[in-house]
Amino acid sequence: xxxxxxxxxxxxxxxxxxxxxxxxxxxxxxxxSVIVAIPAAFIVSxxxxxxxxxxxxxxxxxxxxxxxxxxxxxxxxLQQLVxxxxxxxxxxxxxxxxxxxxxxxxxxxSLTYNRLYIxxxxxxxxxxxYILLRRTTLGLQVRAVSQNRAMARAMGVRSERVDAMTFGLxxxxxxxAGVALSQLTNVGPNLGQAYIIDSYxxxxxxxxxxxxxxxxxxxSLGVANKLIEPSAGAVLAKILVLVFIILFIQKRPRGLFPxxxxxAEH
Amino acid sequence: xxxxxxxNHYYGESHTLxxxxxxxxEGQCTVVMGRNGVGKTTLLECIMGLQPIRSGxxxxxxxxxxxxxxxxxxxxxxxxxxxGRQIFPLLSVKExxxxxxxxxxDRSRRVPDFIFELFPxxxxxxxxxxxDLSGGQQQQLAIGRALVTDPQVLILDEPTEGIQPNIVxxxxxxxxxxxxxxxxxxxxxxxxxxxxxxxxxxxxxxDRGRNVADGPIDGLGDTLIQQYLTV
Numbered sequence: 001x002x003x004x005x006x007x008x009x010x011x012x013x014x015x016x017x018x019x020x021x022x023x024x025x026x027x028x029x030x031x032x033s034v035i036v037a038i039p040a041a042f043i044v045s046x047x048x049x050x051x052x053x054x055x056x057x058x059x060x061x062x063x064x065x066x067x068x069x070x071x072x073x074x075x076x077x078l079q080q081l082v083x084x085x086x087x088x089x090x091x092x093x094x095x096x097x098x099x100x101x102x103x104x105x106x107x108x109x110s111l112t113y114n115r116l117y118i119x120x121x122x123x124x125x126x127x128x129x130y131i132l133l134r135r136t137t138l139g140l141q142v143r144a145v146s147q148n149r150a151m152a153r154a155m156g157v158r159s160e161r162v163d164a165m166t167f168g169l170x171x172x173x174x175x176x177a178g179v180a181l182s183q184l185t186n187v188g189p190n191l192g193q194a195y196i197i198d199s200y201x202x203x204x205x206x207x208x209x210x211x212x213x214x215x216x217x218x219x220s221l222g223v224a225n226k227l228i229e230p231s232a233g234a235v236l237a238k239i240l241v242l243v244f245i246i247l248f249i250q251k252r253p254r255g256l257f258p259x260x261x262x263x264a265e266h
Numbered sequence: 267x268x269x270x271x272x273x274n275h276y277y278g279e280s281h282t283l284x285x286x287x288x289x290x291x292e293g294q295c296t297v298v299m300g301r302n303g304v305g306k307t308t309l310l311e312c313i314m315g316l317q318p319i320r321s322g323x324x325x326x327x328x329x330x331x332x333x334x335x336x337x338x339x340x341x342x343x344x345x346x347x348x349x350g351r352q353i354f355p356l357l358s359v360k361e362x363x364x365x366x367x368x369x370x371x372d373r374s375r376r377v378p379d380f381i382f383e384l385f386p387x388x389x390x391x392x393x394x395x396x397x398d399l400s401g402g403q404q405q406q407l408a409i410g411r412a413l414v415t416d417p418q419v420l421i422l423d424e425p426t427e428g429i430q431p432n433i434v435x436x437x438x439x440x441x442x443x444x445x446x447x448x449x450x451x452x453x454x455x456x457x458x459x460x461x462x463x464x465x466x467x468x469x470x471x472x473d474r475g476r477n478v479a480d481g482p483i484d485g486l487g488d489t490l491i492q493q494y495l496t497v
Contacts, residue, residue, distance in 0.1 A: 137368065144354050144365050151352040154314050156340030156369030156415060 001146060002062040006071040007052060008199065009192025010078035011171045014048060015041035015178020016187045017082060020091045031096040034179065041175035049171020050164050058163060082189045090188035099183060118180045125176060126215055133211065142166050205245050207255025217256055267292040268419050268451065273322035275312055282308050283475045290419065295445045295452040297466035299495060305475040306455045307349050310423050314346050315339050326419065340369035345417030349424050351408040355397025359388055362396045362407055366414035381410045384440055402433040409440065419451045420444065426461055434461065441465045
């Protein structure tokens with residue numbers, strides 16, 4: 001689509017705040033709150049995404065640098081909005097009982113339940129997204145519009161609606177990510193900032209527009225980071241991963257899984 | 267029946283189509299001819315709504331569609347086979363066909379069988395990616411894809427360009443069959459005179475964005491060819 005969305009991190013942040021607000025609304029049923037927060041965050045972030053797309057991005061399609069600047073502005077606005085309306089401080093989000101504790105495999109290795117649930121949840125979201133793009137009419141239209149907009153319109157695809165739905169879908173999934181993150185990390189106005197750079201590294205490494213590449217790249221970069229961290233420290237680990245990606249894209253500019261065959265030449 | 271009148275189109279300051287009028291009679295094949303750069307492809311893109319027109323009307327089945335957005339034309343009954351085929355390269359052949367299904371009047375969820383009967387190669391290749399097909403196969407896919415929307419009018423932009431002779435022959439046969447047997451209205455842009463004569467019922471010659479001559483295809487004589495078509 002030719003859009004670089006710097007506000008994607010803030011859509012994650014909105015999802016995390018949605019979890020916080022849901023918990024404020026139903027303080028006696030924390031166990032359920034996270035489940036309720038998933039669709040709620042999808043709707044809040046998705047609607048915000050559609051609003052951003054309709055009001056700003058649709059005028060900037062095909063001009064990636066301008067979308068980068070404009071959405072950077074949007075990200076600042078969203079952060080300040082949360083600071084002004086809720087609080088500049090971090091807000092408390094509680095873990096439901098069923099996500100607390102850990103699974104002790106042996107004396108030295110135990111895995112916390114919240115991370116296990118989130119890992120499982122990621123796989124489910126990935127599968128749902130994959131099925132949506134591969135098996136539904138909307139998915140077919142999204143792919144057609146991204147490959148040849150004029151021809152898709154000539155075939156009767158309402159391209160503007162598809163743009164809005166695509167952007168809303170991406171934003172909604174970011175919102176869901178926010179629900180997951182609210183269980184792992186501090187929920188504050190700057191939550192999104194920490195993840196946007198990592199996300200870009202994953203996308204560039206995996207290959208732009210490639211769902212499977214994103215999954216493999218996300219998993220491998222995360223694991224690599226954690227393997228280096230104990231010996232080199234968190235900061236050096238990040239730097240090493242970044243250097244690796246820079247070297248990697250010199251050799252494979254299209255990422256891990258580039259498009260192959262005759263079609264890739266277009 | 268499709269009727270265009272007083273079409274004016276500009277690329278920026280450059281005036282490309284001048285008060286252009288064109289009648290495409292129902293159940294017949296009309297061939298638009300002319301040298302390179304006279305506005306043939308632009309004209310088709312205007313009919314599809316992919317190029318904005320400055321003025322004029324495009325009447326299809328007694329309804330002026332000139333101001334409607336491009337995405338409504340398919341369900342209004344216009345099928346489009348563009349220049350260069352414009353297959354969706356990363357969609358499978360089947361998906362390339364399915365994309366037109368929502369534009370059908372009967373809301374069918376299946377690609378009609380007659381398309382695979384017209385183009386058996388598409389059935390054999392249905393799981394392959396559109397971009398991996400040869401030029402001739404892509405052209406057949408482009409025609410099949412336009413037919414999925416169940417159009418009243420089929421618009422083709424140089425369907426024989428860069429295609430080997432036996433496939434050109436086949437495409438010609440299919441156009442004739444669609445017109446004669448199914449009563450489809452066809453608007454065809456074509457540079458090759460023998461092909462135009464074989465499939466066409468009527469002709470229109472464009473020169474510098476104007477309709478300079480039209481009539482039954484038998485009237486396309488040597489004087490007109492000398493004046494407007496030979497380079």
